[in-house]
Structures are given as structure tokens and as C-alpha cells.
Amino acid sequence: MQSAAERLSAAGTANALELRGVSRLFGALAALSDVTMSVKPGERRAVLGSNGAGKTTLFNCVTGDFPPTSGTVRFFGEDVTHFPPHERIRRGLRRTYQISQLFGGLSVVDNVYLACRGVSRGRFSLIRPRRNDALMQSALDLVNAVHLTDFKDMLVSELSYGQQRQLEIALALSGAPRFILFDEPAAGLSPTERSELIEILTSMPAHIGYIIIEHDMDVALRVVESVTMMHNGAIFKEGNPAEIESDPEVQELYLGGGHVRL
Amino acid sequence: MALLDETGSTPVSSPERAQGRWTQWFGQIPAWGWLLAAFMLCLPLFASNFVIYQIFGWAMILGMIALSLMFLAGYGGMVSLVQMSVAACAGYMVAILGNSAATEISLGWPWWLNIPVAILIAMAFGTISGALAVRTEGIYTIMITLAIASAFFYFTRQNYVIFNGFSGFNSLEPPRLFGVDWRQAVPFYYLTLFWATLSYLAVWYVSRSPFGLALQGIRDNPRRMSALGFNITAHRIAAYTFAAFFAAIAGILLSWLNGQISPGTAGVGPVIDILIIAVVGGLKRPIGPFIGALVYVLLRTFALDVLVSLGLDGQRFQLLIGLGFLLIVFFSPDGLLGLWERWKSHMAKSESGLAPMHDGDA
Ligand SMILES: Nc1ncnc2c1ncn2[C@@H]1O[C@H](COP(=O)(O)OP(=O)(O)OP(=O)(O)O)[C@@H](O)[C@H]1O
Numbered sequence: 001m002q003s004a005a006e007r008l009s010a011a012g013t014a015n016a017l018e019l020r021g022v023s024r025l026f027g028a029l030a031a032l033s034d035v036t037m038s039v040k041p042g043e044r045r046a047v048l049g050s051n052g053a054g055k056t057t058l059f060n061c062v063t064g065d066f067p068p069t070s071g072t073v074r075f076f077g078e079d080v081t082h083f084p085p086h087e088r089i090r091r092g093l094r095r096t097y098q099i100s101q102l103f104g105g106l107s108v109v110d111n112v113y114l115a116c117r118g119v120s121r122g123r124f125s126l127i128r129p130r131r132n133d134a135l136m137q138s139a140l141d142l143v144n145a146v147h148l149t150d151f152k153d154m155l156v157s158e159l160s161y162g163q164q165r166q167l168e169i170a171l172a173l174s175g176a177p178r179f180i181l182f183d184e185p186a187a188g189l190s191p192t193e194r195s196e197l198i199e200i201l202t203s204m205p206a207h208i209g210y211i212i213i214e215h216d217m218d219v220a221l222r223v224v225e226s227v228t229m230m231h232n233g234a235i236f237k238e239g240n241p242a243e244i245e246s247d248p249e250v251q252e253l254y255l256g257g258g259h260v261r262l
Numbered sequence: 263m264a265l266l267d268e269t270g271s272t273p274v275s276s277p278e279r280a281q282g283r284w285t286q287w288f289g290q291i292p293a294w295g296w297l298l299a300a301f302m303l304c305l306p307l308f309a310s311n312f313v314i315y316q317i318f319g320w321a322m323i324l325g326m327i328a329l330s331l332m333f334l335a336g337y338g339g340m341v342s343l344v345q346m347s348v349a350a351c352a353g354y355m356v357a358i359l360g361n362s363a364a365t366e367i368s369l370g371w372p373w374w375l376n377i378p379v380a381i382l383i384a385m386a387f388g389t390i391s392g393a394l395a396v397r398t399e400g401i402y403t404i405m406i407t408l409a410i411a412s413a414f415f416y417f418t419r420q421n422y423v424i425f426n427g428f429s430g431f432n433s434l435e436p437p438r439l440f441g442v443d444w445r446q447a448v449p450f451y452y453l454t455l456f457w458a459t460l461s462y463l464a465v466w467y468v469s470r471s472p473f474g475l476a477l478q479g480i481r482d483n484p485r486r487m488s489a490l491g492f493n494i495t496a497h498r499i500a501a502y503t504f505a506a507f508f509a510a511i512a513g514i515l516l517s518w519l520n521g522q523i524s525p526g527t528a529g530v531g532p533v534i535d536i537l538i539i540a541v542v543g544g545l546k547r548p549i550g551p552f553i554g555a556l557v558y559v560l561l562r563t564f565a566l567d568v569l570v571s572l573g574l575d576g577q578r579f580q581l582l583i584g585l586g587f588l589l590i591v592f593f594s595p596d597g598l599l600g601l602w603e604r605w606k607s608h609m610a611k612s613e614s615g616l617a618p619m620h621d622g623d624a
């Protein structure tokens with residue numbers, strides 16, 4: 001329960017995302033320990049870190065896929081720490097998965113249609129969508145935006161890896177997102193698909209902020225204005241891309257003089 | 263780029279699309295659909311009363327109950343053993359609220375009141391069972407629903423005040439509407455055909471509605487559905503409610519078909535039989551349960567005679583059903599429908615000389 005004054009101040013100055021002392025244990029392993037970070041509305045940030053640094057776990061704590069063991073998560077000022085994932089999504093949070101989480105038995109357009117339906121009313125509707133259904137239309141637009149129009153009626157299980165990654169992004173763009181978490185969207189993409197991805201990210205409306213996990217610095221540093229480095233489940237460094245790139249500690253720990261992986 | 267532009271600046275659909283909607287729908291009905299419809303409508307012209315009542319009438323009713331399981335298992339990935347009990351619950355309610363030989367229990371409500379109330383009570387029963395079962399997965403769903411089904415069986419057998427215990431209710435019959443005696447073979451056949459067709463079409467239609475699509479999404483990937491904004495628990499429970507509707511109607515028809523309802527109607531045997539029917543027919547498409555039910559009824563009815571004529575012990579017909587079940591599950595996890603589809607694609611392949619398929623061109 002928030003007081004009116006609290007809510008008012010929250011609405012005015014709230015960060016899109018505000019994590020305070022967030023930890024996540026898996027048995028004895030602290031996948032995330034005492035992470036505190038805030039992201040402003042519209043801000044675009046990269047999260048970097050070696051394998052097992054806790055980047056995906058951070059996303060899971062924000063979306064509620066795995067709730068944090070301790071700490072609080074606020075989304076646009078609202079404490080969502082104990083919300084189930086769907087309540088957070090309905091408030092404008094979106095995500096993609098590092099390993100595609102799609103509906104292989106459904107067609108491309110049905111996948112996107114479900115995403116659009118999930119964040120609107122009528123989830124329980126027994127009436128089939130018509131061709132001119134507004135949501136179906138926005139699903140088709142999203143399919144088009146990720147260059148899958150030619151494959152819209154194909155079963156998702158028959159898509160190539162790169163196409164599945166693109167569909168994964170379309171699902172995260174459904175409805176009216178306010179903040180998106182991209183988990184390694186560029187991994188495994190061809191150079192063409194990669195530049196298409198960069199175009200999608202840079203042409204998104206300015207009010208939509210995101211965090212992108214990306215190992216490829218070429219991609220990451222072109223689409224963000226701030227960077228968070230993670231190491232062993234904790235935040236190791238924060239700054240703008242130039243600072244991070246030239247930071248000697250970062251160079252030593254992560255970059256190793258060149259570009260790591262991919 | 264039309265990205266995130268909610269108004270959709272590049273309209274894809276044209277007005278012509280919306281116009282031919284009905285013709286498009288009729289065009290969707292495959293040849294087998296027309297043939298089947300014609301056959302079922304004309305059956306009473308050449309089949310005996312025994313065949314249309316005891317074979318097809320019974321098969322359609324069992325098919326509807328198995329259909330409600332198919333909806334949950336095929337689209338929702340939830341194998342519920344409670345559907346037969348939901349059906350029996352509706353049958354019981356019609357007997358209790360309406361008329362039966364047990365006049366000291368039956369309330370004698372008019373049909374237009376007792377039938378809807380019976381369906382609602384059975385749907386509530388299905389919903390509550392669902393609410394108990396949906397947080398479990400796989401084998402645990404089966405165990406919980408089996409436990410509920412057993413509880414229902416023992417409760418009805420031991421409760422004499424409401425359920426009349428071991429003997430249940432006799433002299434159940436459909437109301438005389440429009441001056442028709444619906445217990446007669448031909449009217450009852452058409453009554454059952456009407457509801458079975460309606461159930462089939464409803465499940466087929468809903469499978470492509472937002473509710474049905476989302477249910478299939480939850481079956482394939484509940485975590486992702488949650489991350490798309492769906493409340494998967496509520497959705498699964500709603501699926502139980504929806505499925506219970508068809509089971510309830512079938513349960514009422516079953517009580518009229520048999521003229522009675524008793525604990526044995528939903529004993530563990532019949533509960534398992536519904537699972538067998540659905541699996542044998544095929545869980546992928548709503549026609550599967552009806553195929554399975556027809557095979558089951560034919561076996562139940564004629565296996566005994568066939569066995570005896572072969573000089574074998576007639577009591578072995580259960581063994582025959584079990585053996586058939588084993589063979590089908592072993593050779594085709596998708597049931598008879600799956601066998602048929604494999605045979606069709608095999609024939610298509612050998613005809614076209616293994617031409618590669620290009621689905622992506624559509
Ligand atoms: N569901 C889980 N159960 C147990 N341990 C887990 C689970 N998820 C993650 N971990 C562990 O938590 C640590 C952090 O994992 P996480 O997936 O967050 O790393 P990451 O930074 O995303 O790495 P990568 O670059 O490989 O994707 C790892 O040691 C991992 O093994």
C-alpha cells in the first residue's frame with residue numbers, strides 16, 4: 001500500500017527500473033548478490049559480463065521468472081518484487097530469451113498474435129480473430145517489422161535459427177512496451193540479420209528504454225548510452241560506453257585486449 | 263517502418279477479404295466432413311434401432327466426454343481423469359433435481375430449470391477439480407484427478423440422502439418436448455447427433471480463438487506465456503470449466519440413454535475407459551475422441567460374439583480391448599487418427615516420388 005504522496009512522487013520522478021539489494025541464490029550459489037541499479041525511462045543500457053556473471057539471472061529477477069531471494073524491484077515506481085510475471089508484463093515490461101522460447105507448434109503470425117493478445121483485453125475470448133481484427137493487424141505489422149512476412153504462416157519449428165531469434169524480438173515489441181530486456185538478441189545471427197537488428201533497436205520510439213545483454217561490443221556499444229559490467233553476480237562497473245571501453249580494469253578482466261566471443 | 267505503430271500504416275487486409283467470409287468457411291469443410299454429415303443424417307434410414315441407439319448413440323455420448331478430455335489434454339496438455347465424473351455429476355443432478363423412480367429424493371423441477379442448473383453444477387465441479395489439479399504437472403495431474411474421480415465414486419455409493427447410494431436413480435427420461443418421445447431410438451439419435459455435432463464444432467472453433475490459442479501456448483511453453491502477460495493458472499482453470507460443459511451435456515444424455523444413473527457410471531473402470539477412448543482415437547484433433555468411442559463401443563458390443571464364434575472364451579473381450587489399446591499406443595502415439603495421417607502422407611510421398619515440400623511459399 002502506497003500513500004498518495006508516495007505514488008505521486010513515484011510517478012513524477014520514478015526510474016523505469018530500480019533494483020535495491022537484489023540477490024538470488026541457487027542452493028549455495030549466489031547467482032546475483034546485492035545488485036543495486038537504476039535505469040531511467042527511455043534509457044538504453046548494455047549489460048556486459050563473462051559467462052555465468054549473472055546477467056540472465058538479473059533479467060529473471062526483474063521479470064519474475066525467478067523471483068529474487070532478497071531485495072526489491074521497482075518498475076516505474078511500483079514495487080513489483082512479489083508480482084507474478086504476467087502482472088509485470090501487463091505493466092509494460094517485455095523480454096526476450098537467450099534461448100528462444102517460442103511456440104513451435106503454432107504459426108509465426110499466431111505466435112505474435114498471442115503476444116499482442118497477452119497484453120490486451122480479451123485473453124479469454126472464444127471468438128476467432130477476423131482478418132481485419134485490430135490486434136491481428138498489429139501482429140502482422142510486427143511480423144513485417146522483423147522481416148518475417150514471407151514466412152508468416154509457417155510453423156515456428158520450421159524456421160531457421162536466425163528467423164526464430166527475430167521472432168523472439170517481435171514478441172517483445174507487442175502492445176505498448178515501456179521497457180524491454182533483450183537477452184543476447186544478436187547471438188548466432190548472420191551479419192545481415194545483425195544490422196537489421198541494430199536498425200530495429202535504433203529506430204524504436206524514444207520513450208522505450210531497454211537493457212541489452214550482448215557479448216559483441218560492436219553491436220552493444222552502437223545501440224546504448226550506458227553500460228553496466230557484471231562479474232560474479234555483482235555489478236563491477238557502470239559508465240558510458242567510452243569510459244567502459246577505456247577502463248583498464250575492464251580491459252584486463254573482460255576484453256582481454258580484443259573482443260571476446262563471436 | 264511500421265514498427266510499434268499501433269494504427270498500422272500498411273494495411274494488409276482488403277475489403278474483399280471480409281466479404282467472402284461465409285463462403286470461405288464452407289469452403290473450409292473438407293470432403294470427408296460432407297460425407298460424414300450425410301452418412302450420419304441418413305443413418306436411421308437404413309440402420310436398425312439397435313445400431314443407431316446402442317451403437318451410434320452411445321458412441322457419440324462417450325465421444326463427447328472423451329472430447330472434453332481431448333480439449334484439456336490435446337490443447338492444454340492436462341490429462342484429466344475427472345471428465346467422466348463431471349458427466350455423471352450432471353446426470354445425477356438431473357435425476358435429483360428432476361424426476362426419477364426415487365420420488366422421495368427427486369425434487370421434480372421442470373426440465374427448463376433442472377437441466378441448466380445440473381449443467382452449471384457439473385461445470386462448477388469441473389472447475390473446482392481443475393483448480394485443484396492445475397498447479398500440478400504430468401503424472402501428478404493424473405493422480406489428483408483420479409483421486410477426485412474415486413472420491414466422487416465412493417461418495418455417491420455411500421451417500422443415501424442425496425445420491426441414493428448403491429442403487430442410484432432409475433426411470434430417467436428426457437422431457438417430452440414438441441410432442442416427441444425423445445427416448446425413442448430415432449429422436450434420441452438426432453438429439454445426440456445435434457449435441458455431439460455442436461460440441462465438436464465448438465471445440466474446433468474455439469481451438470483457433472484467443473482462448474484456445476493461448477491454451478495451446480500454455481501447453482507448449484507456460485513460462486513464455488506468463489512472460490507474454492497471460493495468467494496461466496486462471497487460463498488452465500477456465501479450460502476445465504469449458505471442457506466440463508460438454509461432459510455435462512453428455513452426462514445428461516447418458517443418463518437418458520441408460521434410463522438410470524448409479525455410482526458404477528463413474529467408477530474407476532469407466533473413468534479409465536474415457537482416457538483409453540481419447541488416446542485410441544487421437545488427442546490432436548476433436549474428431550479423434552469420436553473415432554475412439556465408436557471403436558470402443560463396437561468392441562464392447564461385438565467382441566464377445568466374435569470371440570465365442572472363434573471358439574474362445576467370450577469373457578476375454580476386455581483383454582481384446584486392452585490388447586488393442588496396447589497395439590495402438592505402441593505403434594501410434596497419436597492414436598488411430600495418427601495412423602491414418604501417416605498412411606496418407608506415406609501414400610502422398612510414394613505418389614509424388616518424394617518431391618520436397620515448400621510450405622514457406624504460402
Ligand atoms: N535455474 C538455475 N538453477 C541453478 N543455477 C542457475 C540457474 N540459472 C542460473 N544458474 C547459475 O547462476 C549463475 C549465473 O547464471 P546466468 O545465466 O545468470 O549467467 P549469464 O551471465 O547469463 O551467463 P551467459 O553469458 O552464459 O548467459 C551461473 O553459475 C549459473 O550456472
Ligand SMILES: [Mg+2]
Pocket residue numbers: 055056057098
Ligand atoms: Mg545468460
